[in-house]
Amino acid sequence: MTPPRVIAMLPCGDIDEISAFFDVLGFAVTYRQVRPNPYVVVGGHGFELHYYGMPGHVPEASHSTCGVIVEDTGEIFEAFAAGLRAKYGRLPVAGFPRITRPRPRKNVGGVTGFSLVDPAGNWIRFFRDRAEPAEPGSPLRESMLNAIVLADSKGDVDQAAKILRGAIARAATGDDAMAEAQDFLGELDERRAGQSDAT
Template sequence: MSGEFTVPLLPCRSIDEAAEFYGMLGFRRTHHQTRPNPYIVMARDDWEIHFFGVDELDPETTYGTCLVFVPDTGALWDEFAAGMRRVHGKVLVSGIPRVTRPRKRANTGNMAGFSLTDPSGNIIRFFPQREDTEKSAAPQSKLGRTLVKAVVLGESKGDTAQAVKLLDSTLARSGDEAPKPELLDALAYRAELALRQGDDATAAALLERIEATPLDDGEREAAAGALATAADLAKQL
């Protein structure tokens, strides 16, 4: 048979809160009811998410989650980020709600996914519809290889503390030995993790280190992604 499909059904503290949050991200509300139970449908393009109200829901402990496969995670993230900047003046990177950045992960076929945590603690995980067949250059340094592991810990496993510990250890021991683009990639991700932990002082110091790192034209081009990430993170402080 063909034509079957599934629809995520997630809990929320308030259907109005959920509608406002997802509306900021470009969703539209296509169904709303309060009786016999609170229930809404939020749609975007060709997909939708359903929400049901749970009065005693704790966003810190909920297990609500789903996977969404989209043509271009980078383009979708840009649209979500634009909505957050429009409403909040910044991208929400810490606390609840929050969003991570698209990063390729060694444990997901090199696919660049990101996660969105909504006000009720539901985690929506976005991945591209197709595996990235373009092979990324292998890291040249120990720091570059450590960053690959840290991204898996911080993004796929949600273990921010362990990702921080791993990066800090390698940055201290061999950070200066890494090519500058790999160093800046690691510093930018470490700054993002610091903001995720609410550690603005560490994030600021890391971003200052990025800004103070001298780069030639080739290094600047290779580090363009890290520099753009750092510039955006600086707006969070």
């Protein structure tokens, strides 16, 4: 007996916009129709994503998401990042589309993950298929892990930046997480600026 298969179907305002976006990331259209309803399937990197056209859909109102389990989040992130840099001249971290960097996720047992938010506002969440052993960390590292959950999983960039900024100010001199925390705070500030520009 063939095992069941689950297919996430994500909404978008324009299937051609979705096709063009995923082409940049190394996907190809494997199915497309416009009647009786717009529908497109893009395939690449060993999996497919299905999209249906929804009149009036706007990315800001999207609440749709799906998960993709991969062997190596770093490898697929780098492939996506190269395509995004080629298209946009930089890695988009705010607005639509955008991408987060692979980081351990405290809310899923330390499994490394990142999120790709497509032009339609759907969150495509990539997770490694196994967790790395967690090492005890300083208060700064713990605050950074909490900020990652808030920003990259919940989408609360303002609260993540507030927590991380306070933790950096309180951190002990020479904390081994300082450089990584400052880099992440810089990324959060860039995302916050991008959110302000979009409103």
